[in-house]
Amino acid sequence: MESVHAIKQRFGIIGDDPKLNRSIEKAIQVAPTDISVLVTGESGVGKESIPRIIHSLSHRKHNKYIAVNCGAIPEGTIDSELFGHEKGAFTGATSTRSGYFEEADGGTIFLDEVGELPLPTQVRLLRVLENGEFLKVGSSKTQKTDVRIVAATNVKMFDAIQKERFREDLYYRLSTVEINLPPLRDRKNDIHLLFRKFASDFANKYKMPTIRLDDDAVNVLLKFRWSGNIRQLRNVAEQISVLEQTRQISAEKLRAYLPDTGSNLPAVVGQTKKSESDFSSEREILYKVLFDMKSDLNDLKKLTLELMENGNNASVKEENKSLIKKIYSEDDSDAYESAEDITEVLQLPEESVVSNSQIADKYHFAEDVEEEETLSLQEKELELIEKSLERHSGKRKAAAKELGISERTLYRKIKQYDL
Secondary structure, X not given: OOOHHHHHHHHOOOOOXXXXXXXXXXXXXXXXXXXXXXXXXXXXXXXXXXXXXXXXXXXXXXXXXXEEEXXXXXXXXXXXXXXXXXXXXXXXXXXXXXOHHHHOOOOEEEEEOHHHOOHHHHHHHHHHHHHOEEEOEOOOOEEEOOOEEEEEEOOOHHHHHHOOOOOHHHHHHHOOEEEEOOOHHHOHHHHHHHHHHHHHHHHHHHOOOOOEEOHXXXXXXXXXXXXXXXXXXXXXXXXXXXXXXXXXXXXXXXXOOOOOOOOOOOOOOOOOOOOHHHHHHHHHHHHHHHHHHHHHHHHHHHHHHHHHHOOOOOOOOHHHHHHHHHHOOOOOOOOOOOHHHHHHHXXXXXXXXXXXXXXXXXXXXXXXXXXXXXXHHHHHHHHHHHHHHHHOOOOHHHHHHHHOOOHHHHHHHHHHXXX
């Protein structure tokens, strides 16, 4: 068995952090077996190195190694890419095609960004993991494959499982062994070492002297958060190598290449981006509140209109009566419990308000009176609609505008009264 140091030299892995060494040790230990491995860690930490180590140290090393970026394949074609398809299976399938699982038979498949797989594809993948079987798209013939699956993701899998974006059973089949790579900010002693390696590589590539950091610049380098990890560090080293004329880099020059986004601040624990399901839930709550408000407004309109029709609000201005009649267009429900509510909304004089007991007796406990009043209102509503339609020669849009209601509401009333 090769040592960790030998493996790092062989695959160009820079650093001597204990967490990094432990991850490489685990990869070396599981390589001779066929168990599935899940590599986790933030974007840019170098997760792609672990599957190559596992494949090169396994008995499958002389067979194919295929790396697939699941997040880069469109959802509509990913099943075809992974499992193949039959001729005529879908529009554009002009010939039979082998998928990655068929091509990699006897070898290793690396599924990068496996957390981005759509749920139907997750079901197909679970079947491969359980019994090595798969179906091509458009085929009913089961095929066998013997592949070693190594997956990687920067998604928090338990959060994805709770939000039903990833199957729990698939997660446990993929993560028989889980290898986590630490972020660059947790490998402080490796940051400057990596930067020097990248600076040397770019100096050779662009045929120019190697850049060097002074002591203050090194301190800035170590204190920066590096949210993009090794990938971000490499990009910064390349930019400085190409753009700077002087090869000695000060702290001020280095800061000019670091994004000023507050990334030096500690990370906020537990802060997550809202999902579509979260927004959907908020919309449902908002709709419920709006419907409740609409119901309350209808209650207010009913009680106000009935008080006016019975002469209890003689002091209400005629224009206010007309306005209330225009906005009254929905089906009535139970009346408001307090007449003071109406006074507050319409700014009616207090002497025009009947007592709460009168309202309660009239609208809540006298079913025969309520039915009579409702019938009277319906007749008046019918009369207004008929007159308006007649005045506008049956044009619903003009009639609805005059009545102060929507055309859709008017159409419903026409059907209701069989006009």
